[in-house]
Amino acid sequence: MTLLKVEHLKKEYRGKFKNNTVTALADVNFEVEAGEFIAIMGESGSGKSTLLNCIATLDKPTTGTIMLNDEDLTNLSDKTLASYRRDHLGFVFQDFNLLDTMSVRDNIYLPLVLAKRTKDKSEKLHRLAEQLGIQDLLNKYPYELSGGQMQRVAIGRALITNPDILLGDEPTGALDSKNAAEILSLFRKYNESNQTILMVTHSALAASCAKRVLFIKDGMVFHQIYRGNRNDQEMLITINDATTNLFGGAM
Amino acid sequence: MLYWKLAWQSIVKNKLEYLPFMLAGTAAVALNLVIQLLIYSKGVQTLRASSSVIELLMFGQVVIGLLSVIFLLYTYSFLNKRKQSEFGLFSILGMQKRDLIKISWRQQLINYMIVTVIGLVTGVLFSKLLLLLFIKLVGGNNFQLNIALGAIIFVMIFFALGFMLLLLSDIWVVWRLKTISLLQASQKGEREPKSHWLLFGLGILLLAWGYYISLTVDSPLKAMTMFFLAVIMVVIATYLLFIVASTIVLKTMKGHTNYYYQTDHFITVSNMLFRMRQNATGLASISLLTTMALVVIVTTVSMLVGQQDYVNKQFPRDIIMTNVANKSISENKVKQAAADNDVALSKMYHMEISNPITGYLTSSGHAMPLSGTAVTRADNLSDFLFMTIQQFNQLTNQHCETLAANEVYAYDRQGTFKNNTIKFLNQSYHVKKHLSKIDGVPSMQASMTHSMIIVIPSKTVTDKIGSAFNDLGENKQSISYTNQLLFDIKGSDKQKDKFLKTFKGEQNITVDSKSETMSVLKSFYGGFFFIGLIFSISFIMATGLIIYYKQISEGRSDKKQFDILQKVGMSHSEVKRTVKSQVVWVFGLPIVVAIAHLCFAMPMMIKILQLFGVTVGPVVYTTMGLTIAGVVLIYFGIYLKTSKTYFKQVARKY
Numbered sequence: 001m002t003l004l005k006v007e008h009l010k011k012e013y014r015g016k017f018k019n020n021t022v023t024a025l026a027d028v029n030f031e032v033e034a035g036e037f038i039a040i041m042g043e044s045g046s047g048k049s050t051l052l053n054c055i056a057t058l059d060k061p062t063t064g065t066i067m068l069n070d071e072d073l074t075n076l077s078d079k080t081l082a083s084y085r086r087d088h089l090g091f092v093f094q095d096f097n098l099l100d101t102m103s104v105r106d107n108i109y110l111p112l113v114l115a116k117r118t119k120d121k122s123e124k125l126h127r128l129a130e131q132l133g134i135q136d137l138l139n140k141y142p143y144e145l146s147g148g149q150m151q152r153v154a155i156g157r158a159l160i161t162n163p164d165i166l167l168g169d170e171p172t173g174a175l176d177s178k179n180a181a182e183i184l185s186l187f188r189k190y191n192e193s194n195q196t197i198l199m200v201t202h203s204a205l206a207a208s209c210a211k212r213v214l215f216i217k218d219g220m221v222f223h224q225i226y227r228g229n230r231n232d233q234e235m236l237i238t239i240n241d242a243t244t245n246l247f248g249g250a251m
Numbered sequence: 252m253l254y255w256k257l258a259w260q261s262i263v264k265n266k267l268e269y270l271p272f273m274l275a276g277t278a279a280v281a282l283n284l285v286i287q288l289l290i291y292s293k294g295v296q297t298l299r300a301s302s303s304v305i306e307l308l309m310f311g312q313v314v315i316g317l318l319s320v321i322f323l324l325y326t327y328s329f330l331n332k333r334k335q336s337e338f339g340l341f342s343i344l345g346m347q348k349r350d351l352i353k354i355s356w357r358q359q360l361i362n363y364m365i366v367t368v369i370g371l372v373t374g375v376l377f378s379k380l381l382l383l384l385f386i387k388l389v390g391g392n393n394f395q396l397n398i399a400l401g402a403i404i405f406v407m408i409f410f411a412l413g414f415m416l417l418l419l420s421d422i423w424v425v426w427r428l429k430t431i432s433l434l435q436a437s438q439k440g441e442r443e444p445k446s447h448w449l450l451f452g453l454g455i456l457l458l459a460w461g462y463y464i465s466l467t468v469d470s471p472l473k474a475m476t477m478f479f480l481a482v483i484m485v486v487i488a489t490y491l492l493f494i495v496a497s498t499i500v501l502k503t504m505k506g507h508t509n510y511y512y513q514t515d516h517f518i519t520v521s522n523m524l525f526r527m528r529q530n531a532t533g534l535a536s537i538s539l540l541t542t543m544a545l546v547v548i549v550t551t552v553s554m555l556v557g558q559q560d561y562v563n564k565q566f567p568r569d570i571i572m573t574n575v576a577n578k579s580i581s582e583n584k585v586k587q588a589a590a591d592n593d594v595a596l597s598k599m600y601h602m603e604i605s606n607p608i609t610g611y612l613t614s615s616g617h618a619m620p621l622s623g624t625a626v627t628r629a630d631n632l633s634d635f636l637f638m639t640i641q642q643f644n645q646l647t648n649q650h651c652e653t654l655a656a657n658e659v660y661a662y663d664r665q666g667t668f669k670n671n672t673i674k675f676l677n678q679s680y681h682v683k684k685h686l687s688k689i690d691g692v693p694s695m696q697a698s699m700t701h702s703m704i705i706v707i708p709s710k711t712v713t714d715k716i717g718s719a720f721n722d723l724g725e726n727k728q729s730i731s732y733t734n735q736l737l738f739d740i741k742g743s744d745k746q747k748d749k750f751l752k753t754f755k756g757e758q759n760i761t762v763d764s765k766s767e768t769m770s771v772l773k774s775f776y777g778g779f780f781f782i783g784l785i786f787s788i789s790f791i792m793a794t795g796l797i798i799y800y801k802q803i804s805e806g807r808s809d810k811k812q813f814d815i816l817q818k819v820g821m822s823h824s825e826v827k828r829t830v831k832s833q834v835v836w837v838f839g840l841p842i843v844v845a846i847a848h849l850c851f852a853m854p855m856m857i858k859i860l861q862l863f864g865v866t867v868g869p870v871v872y873t874t875m876g877l878t879i880a881g882v883v884l885i886y887f888g889i890y891l892k893t894s895k896t897y898f899k900q901v902a903r904k905y
Binding site for chain 1: 513517522812821903
């Protein structure tokens with residue numbers, strides 16, 4: 001079943017002077033099946049973050065359509081965008097984006113409270129906290145946590161609404177290798193229980209956990225690798241080869 | 252040239268911080284100039300009581316001058332952080348401290364030029380209007396304003412010194428600048444504040460105590476001494492409660508999960524919890540300053556409005572002639588003088604009343620001579636005046652009232668004496684009646700002492716007391732009577748003056764005129780009111796603006812937080828609601844507290860005003876209501892603007 005369908009997506013930024021436009025995305029097409037785990041790779045400035053922001057409805061594409069569950073996100077009104085975001089999407093950011101004024105518990109509750117879906121919130125919280133190994137941190141504040149712990153809390157916040165798709169923007173970008181590996185194994189675990197995940201990364205190691213890797217260059221999907229039967233090591237080598245070929249190993 | 256350019260660019264770049272500073276500076280310059288121009292103006296200098304009015308304005312000048320400097324320093328402190336990081340950057344780029352100071356003095360010079368030029372222009376424009384108001388209030392008739400060079404030079408020099416001070420603070424910043432700390436400057440998370448129940452209890456206790464004092468104080472004299480105590484308690488309580496109670500209340504809100512986990516409360520409560528910690532002292536100060544402004548307005552208005560009433564009480568008739576030698580004033584002689592000067596006299600009457608003697612009045616109603624040990628507390632002091640029943644009957648037109656030899660009527664001006672007997676030396680008198688007023692007796696001049704008029708059956712009572720009462724210097728006070736002649740007068744001012752002058756040389760006779768007293772009081776209270784008004788209005792505006800800019804700079808640092816919230820799915824209308832409820836707290840709390848303080852201070856203020864001869868009537872309550880409404884309106888306007896700007900700052904495009 002196709003969950004997400006991106007067609008002829010184009011995003012141009014207009015500069016300060018009228019005839020100075022920058023094309024971030026030229027023509028992006030791809031589909032995501034439910035239950036997939038996709039990594040999007042590209043050089044900085046390739047438009048991968050723009051692509052994610054468009055899917056996340058944080059940015060509006062110039063032309064093209066993004067269909068999630070047969071609903072065109074580019075047609076949503078400003079008013080419904082916010083509620084769509086919190087009901088259907090989950091976010092994990094590079095810099096965690098937790099609220100310093102709230103405890104871990106309240107940070108995770110946040111989307112539920114915003115969506116006014118606070119019924120049996122504590123069962124949901126405790127199930128997630130156990131899976132993420134943050135049961136003991138619930139009463140702490142973000143500044144008391146390590147990077148890896150913060151990212152786990154962020155994952156909890158993203159998943160508590162049971163989103164259709166989990167979007168990650170360089171989720172391991174700010175973490176050391178040990179914590180990065182733990183976060184990736186969590187991603188994989190949730191994917192195995194059928195959570196669709198789409199993440200943007202420039203780390204080949206992170207991408208090697210995904211089932212499919214899309215490469216973006218010059219604002220287009222240039223290449224893709226399916227995992228098939230490769231193990232992590234083989235996948236990593238394949239990705240590294242591809243990046244060397246595509247980007248001259250400059251990543 | 253480079254330095255000028257850098258100095259100018261930094262001002263332009265940080266205009267959000269510079270604007271409130273410049274605004275405060277401009278307003279301060281204008282205000283100081285207005286007062287200076289008033290002092291120099293023909294209109295003020297030709298007033299009858301010009302010297303006392305000018306003295307009053309000088310006093311206002313000192314107060315407003317001091318406040319201007321404080322405001323300037325305070326609004327400039329918003330800039331300090333910015334300045335530090337900017338200077339830090341310059342020094343990383345290779346500038347020496349000497350160079351930074353070169354930029355700094357140029358900046359201050361630019362600030363000074365802008366502030367004084369705009370301030371002087373607005374000051375001149377406004378002074379015309381304010382002069383009209385001022386002259387009207389103090390009862391003058393010359394509305395001429397001359398733009399005195401001296402005034403302008405004074406203001407320019409004064410503010411040059413003020414900006415020097417700011418330059419010094421800049422030099423201090425540069426001197427202490429450590430580039431490394433700038434590079435490491437990272438946002439550190441703050442711990443959630445703790446609940447301090449003990450301090451909370453102390454705050455409540457002090458507040459209740461302060462309020463209780465004001466509510467229960469019965470005599471004006473006590474009010475005067477207790478006022479200070481009550482104010483100190485309420486000030487401490489305000490700071491304590493703002494700091495401690497806000498945390499406790501918010502934490503309680505947080506504890507009620509059904510309440511807390513609602514979209515509208517969730518963000519506000521958790522934000523406020525951290526915000527209050529940084530802002531509590533500021534908000535408490537603003538509350539107290541607002542209270543002060545309100546109190547100043549209410550008292551000055553009461554005095555302005557009450558002066559007429561006060562003078563009317565002091566002068567039952569237009570003219571009071573007093574013969575201190577206890578000889579009645581010859582009516583015929585006065586009437587002859589009136590006829591000579593073409594003035595008409597009417598409603599003339601005589602009055603004989605004793606001079607006051609001072610004694611010590613116990614709570615059981617025993618009046619005793621003063622002695623060193625007896626006078627332990629000033630509020631036990633009492634002045635006694637005596638009047639025969641005969642005189643009383645004449646004044647009140649009731650010829651039938653009689654008193655037995657051991658009976659008296661008692662009239663307590665402050666209304667606190669309620670005993671059934673009063674004892675002078677060893678002789679007890681039964682108080683047959685407590686009078687609430689005696690028509691036709693001029694009220695005494697405002698004084699701190701408790702005072703009573705005793706209506707006695709005959710002068711034998713005072714003869715018996717004789718010279719037993721002494722003043723504090725152990726001098727004997729014998730009770731003597733004075734004779735007064737009171738009458739209304741009609742005629743031109745010139746004729747009246749001439750008529751009054753004929754008595755100038757008379758021995759033992761003093762003449763007091765109502766209109767003269769009135770004009771002196773009017774210039775005094777009018778001037779007082781004017782300064783109070785200007786002071787309060789500029790104060791309320793200034794505090795409002797300070798909250799505005801504080802909120803805006805907070806909005807800037809909250810941008811990240813609201814960005815996260817919106818990414819996670821907070822809609823625009825929810826952001827708007829959250830911002831509004833956050834800002835309304837910050838604006839509403841000081842005002843609500845200030846109003847509460849004012850209401851509880853009123854009973855005490857009314858008592859103190861009584862000491863100055865002002866009875867507080869409906870006019871004062873109306874002004875109080877209007878003042879509160881005005882302040883609320885001003886704050887509400889600034890609040891709307893604030894929440895709008897704040898929202899614009901934190902709202903995402905999508």
